[in-house]
Amino acid sequence: MGQHRIRRGRLLLVALAGTAVLLAGACQSAGESSASGDTTATDDGSTITMWTRSPTATFSQTLIDAYNKSHKNTVKLTVIPADTYQQKVGAASGAKKLPDVLATDVVFAPNFASKGVYQDISARVNTLPFKDTLAPAHVKVATYQGKTYGVPHDIDLSAVFYNKVLFGKAGLDPEKPPATLDEIYAAAKKIDALGGGTDGYFFGGSCPGCMLFTTWPMIWASDATVLNEEGTESTIDNEAAAKVYELYKKMYREGLVPKSVKNEAGPTWTQAFSEGKIGIQPMGATALQLFKETPKLQIGVAPIPGLTGGRNSFVGGDVLSIGANSTKAAQAWDFISWTLSEDAQVEVVAKNKNITVRSDLADNTYAKQDPRLATFNALAGEGQTPISVNFGKTFNDPNGPWTSTVTEAVFGSASSASVLAKHNTSITESLATGG
Amino acid sequence: MVSVLPIRPARPGGSTTHPGRTPVSGLGRRRQRLGWAYSAPMAAIVAVFFLLPLALMLWMSVNHWPLLGASYPNGVENYGALTDPFFLRALWFTIKYTVVTTIVLSLAAFGMALLAQSARPGTGLFRTAYFLPTAVGLGSASLLFYGLFNTESSPLNTVLDRVGLGPVDWLGTNGSALSSTVGMITWRFAGFYMLILLTGLHSIDPSLYEAARTDGASRWQTMRHVTLPLLRPTLALMMVLSVTGSLLAFDQFYILTGGRHDTATLAIDIYREAFLSQDLGRAAAVSVALLVVLILINGAQLRLLRRKED
Numbered sequence: 001m002g003q004h005r006i007r008r009g010r011l012l013l014v015a016l017a018g019t020a021v022l023l024a025g026a027c028q029s030a031g032e033s034s035a036s037g038d039t040t041a042t043d044d045g046s047t048i049t050m051w052t053r054s055p056t057a058t059f060s061q062t063l064i065d066a067y068n069k070s071h072k073n074t075v076k077l078t079v080i081p082a083d084t085y086q087q088k089v090g091a092a093s094g095a096k097k098l099p100d101v102l103a104t105d106v107v108f109a110p111n112f113a114s115k116g117v118y119q120d121i122s123a124r125v126n127t128l129p130f131k132d133t134l135a136p137a138h139v140k141v142a143t144y145q146g147k148t149y150g151v152p153h154d155i156d157l158s159a160v161f162y163n164k165v166l167f168g169k170a171g172l173d174p175e176k177p178p179a180t181l182d183e184i185y186a187a188a189k190k191i192d193a194l195g196g197g198t199d200g201y202f203f204g205g206s207c208p209g210c211m212l213f214t215t216w217p218m219i220w221a222s223d224a225t226v227l228n229e230e231g232t233e234s235t236i237d238n239e240a241a242a243k244v245y246e247l248y249k250k251m252y253r254e255g256l257v258p259k260s261v262k263n264e265a266g267p268t269w270t271q272a273f274s275e276g277k278i279g280i281q282p283m284g285a286t287a288l289q290l291f292k293e294t295p296k297l298q299i300g301v302a303p304i305p306g307l308t309g310g311r312n313s314f315v316g317g318d319v320l321s322i323g324a325n326s327t328k329a330a331q332a333w334d335f336i337s338w339t340l341s342e343d344a345q346v347e348v349v350a351k352n353k354n355i356t357v358r359s360d361l362a363d364n365t366y367a368k369q370d371p372r373l374a375t376f377n378a379l380a381g382e383g384q385t386p387i388s389v390n391f392g393k394t395f396n397d398p399n400g401p402w403t404s405t406v407t408e409a410v411f412g413s414a415s416s417a418s419v420l421a422k423h424n425t426s427i428t429e430s431l432a433t434g435g
Numbered sequence: 436m437v438s439v440l441p442i443r444p445a446r447p448g449g450s451t452t453h454p455g456r457t458p459v460s461g462l463g464r465r466r467q468r469l470g471w472a473y474s475a476p477m478a479a480i481v482a483v484f485f486l487l488p489l490a491l492m493l494w495m496s497v498n499h500w501p502l503l504g505a506s507y508p509n510g511v512e513n514y515g516a517l518t519d520p521f522f523l524r525a526l527w528f529t530i531k532y533t534v535v536t537t538i539v540l541s542l543a544a545f546g547m548a549l550l551a552q553s554a555r556p557g558t559g560l561f562r563t564a565y566f567l568p569t570a571v572g573l574g575s576a577s578l579l580f581y582g583l584f585n586t587e588s589s590p591l592n593t594v595l596d597r598v599g600l601g602p603v604d605w606l607g608t609n610g611s612a613l614s615s616t617v618g619m620i621t622w623r624f625a626g627f628y629m630l631i632l633l634t635g636l637h638s639i640d641p642s643l644y645e646a647a648r649t650d651g652a653s654r655w656q657t658m659r660h661v662t663l664p665l666l667r668p669t670l671a672l673m674m675v676l677s678v679t680g681s682l683l684a685f686d687q688f689y690i691l692t693g694g695r696h697d698t699a700t701l702a703i704d705i706y707r708e709a710f711l712s713q714d715l716g717r718a719a720a721v722s723v724a725l726l727v728v729l730i731l732i733n734g735a736q737l738r739l740l741r742r743k744e745d
Binding site: 084093206268271393398403 | 504695
């Protein structure tokens with residue numbers, strides 16, 4: 001028995017030692033940001049690792065293929081499912097295993113910048129002669145405490161999509177998109193009256209991301225705000241916002257939208273429009289490449305209007321940064337700076353019907369061929385990207401405070417104004433805690 | 436592997452000497468070493484994949500541990516997550532879901548097992564058909580049903596529309612989302628539990644049924660006094676599996692509802708704390724609570740089973 005005890009004791013010791021090692025490793029703090037005045041860009045045949053989230057994969061890969069063909073360096077891309085991107089970066093940051101280049105969803109960029117995931121690239125960005133033409137909304141989210149941590153990678157902005165075929169059938173001018181929210185309502189009503197499975201309007205009522213992406217520009221275009229400058233307080237309890245959600249409520253109650261909008265969580269929110277059944281729907285610009293025009297569907301695009309005019313857009317997409325632990329910052333910068341060059345922006349980005357991130361190239365050859373691209377390019381310079389460290393948990397969580405706010409405001413029985421007043425504090429509380 | 440060791444003969448009258456206390460002969464020592472060697476891989480697996488993560492989870496639950504950034508001990512502050520209204524709603528919903536699923540699933544599986552029990556022509560086909568959904572991953576099954584439950588394009592609604600039952604809002608309220616999900620889970624798991632019950636049914640001695648028939652027992656009496664008592668261990672195993680699986684439910688609700696309409700389970704709460712609020716410490720505290728609930732319920736179930744066996 002004594003022998004057994006000793007052996008059991010030894011086993012316990014080994015287990016405890018193992019636990020201690022594991023804990024010591026896990027307790028290490030996340031990567032620290034390494035400030036750098038270095039501005040070199042090196043193309044010496046190195047291999048650069050890069051991560052991107054799944055929705056951006058095709059865009060990133062197209063740029064990488066063009067770069068790898070024309071440079072000695074080789075960029076190797078790893079695509080990470082969008083839902084797990086944050087935790088993957090979090091774990092890699094703790095273990096100091098971040099890649100050389102990261103493409104991050106703009107809304108998460110302030111959080112990563114504040115937690116030391118990225119290297120300070122202010123000096124490098126300052127060397128770019130065209131730095132003032134970079135999409136201002138993206139540059140703003142990638143700037144933390146006066147330092148620049150990223151540059152725009154791809155842009156997906158929200159705009160009004162409308163079906164010209166249904167506009168024609170309803171006696172509306174297909175070349176004159178609605179310029180106010182009242183005009184959107186009036187057009188949706190006429191199109192809805194066509195019947196035959198046609199609806200005037202569509203939105204993703206159970207998709208918190210879709211709702212903020214498409215309705216916040218309406219509030220901004222009405223000269224009101226949603227968040228304060230620092231992204232620490234909700235300001236959505238205002239008259240313009242209440243009117244916007246009251247209009248949505250009215251369209252839902254009057255049946256101008258399909259009943260399914262209440263449960264539309266995102267995955268199928270552009271399906272009905274692509275089948276030519278919807279008159280008007282604000283959505284992301286990248287959807288334009290996905291839709292196939294048919295005799296039932298001819299797509300027109302327009303900026304998202306405010307209550308009585310104005311225009312705005314939610315400028316989403318990704319920013320490119322250098323990982324805090326990268327030892328190949330000069331090589332990574334060679335790739336990043338190339339992606340912003342005229343060659344890459346026009347011959348790769350614009351040629352593939354994507355939005356250029358430089359306003360001086362907005363009027364490029366490919367944009368001239370398709371006026372819809374010109375509309376998007378113009379919006380990239382005018383739109384906004386809200387900044388907040390706790391954006392994800394407050395606004396993207398299907399169980400978060402924003403989801404309950406927008407669901408109650410649009411589908412509930414109380415007035416939108418009272419719902420916004422009721423939930424404003426819980427949104428602010430969520431913005432201020434955690435992360 | 437073929438054992439070369441002689442089988443130890445049984446000692447007549449039993450032995451009071453513990454094998455570990457016998458003077459260790461060369462053969463005994465060899466057997467002991469071999470015993471350790473045989474159990475070492477499993478012990479190592481349990482230590483690395485269960486004990487260490489468990490210790491880490493307990494440690495995390497008493498630390499402020501953000502997804503990004505440094506961690507530091509903060510006592511029992513994280514356990515404040517257990518008084519959060521979201522946690523309490525998730526706990527209540529998880530219990531409700533577990534009870535409903537276990538009852539529905541058990542009845543469906545038992546019915547199917549009785550149908551597919553006897554070897555008649557075509558039974559094999561039915562057994563295969565009942566078991567087939569088990570081959571579909573839970574994530575894939577949830578996505579498949581997400582398509583079926585979509586109000587606008589649901590083929591189910593098209594059929595219901597034709598027979599005048601109108602389109603059904605499958606996931607729009609707490610009640611409808613719960614029953615739709617339970618339906619999907621029953622489709623996915625009933626075949627698997629049927630298989631477990633079939634093995635139990637087949638292990639019942641047919642002569643007992645003969646005897647019951649000879650004694651003039653009705654079908655219901657045979658079921659009540661022969662089948663059910665002898666099936667208890669199998670039923671208990673099925674219950675333990677079903678209750679554990681339901682308490683840990685995540686995929687189905689994450690995909691079908693995302694936790695909307697108060698359909699968030701405890702596992703969704705853990706995911707939310709860890710990856711949306713980025714607070715691994717609070718997530719670990721909720722995990723500890725879930726572990727305690729699991730131990731209590733499974734312990735009670737196993738105790739009940741043992742008592743019945745006695």
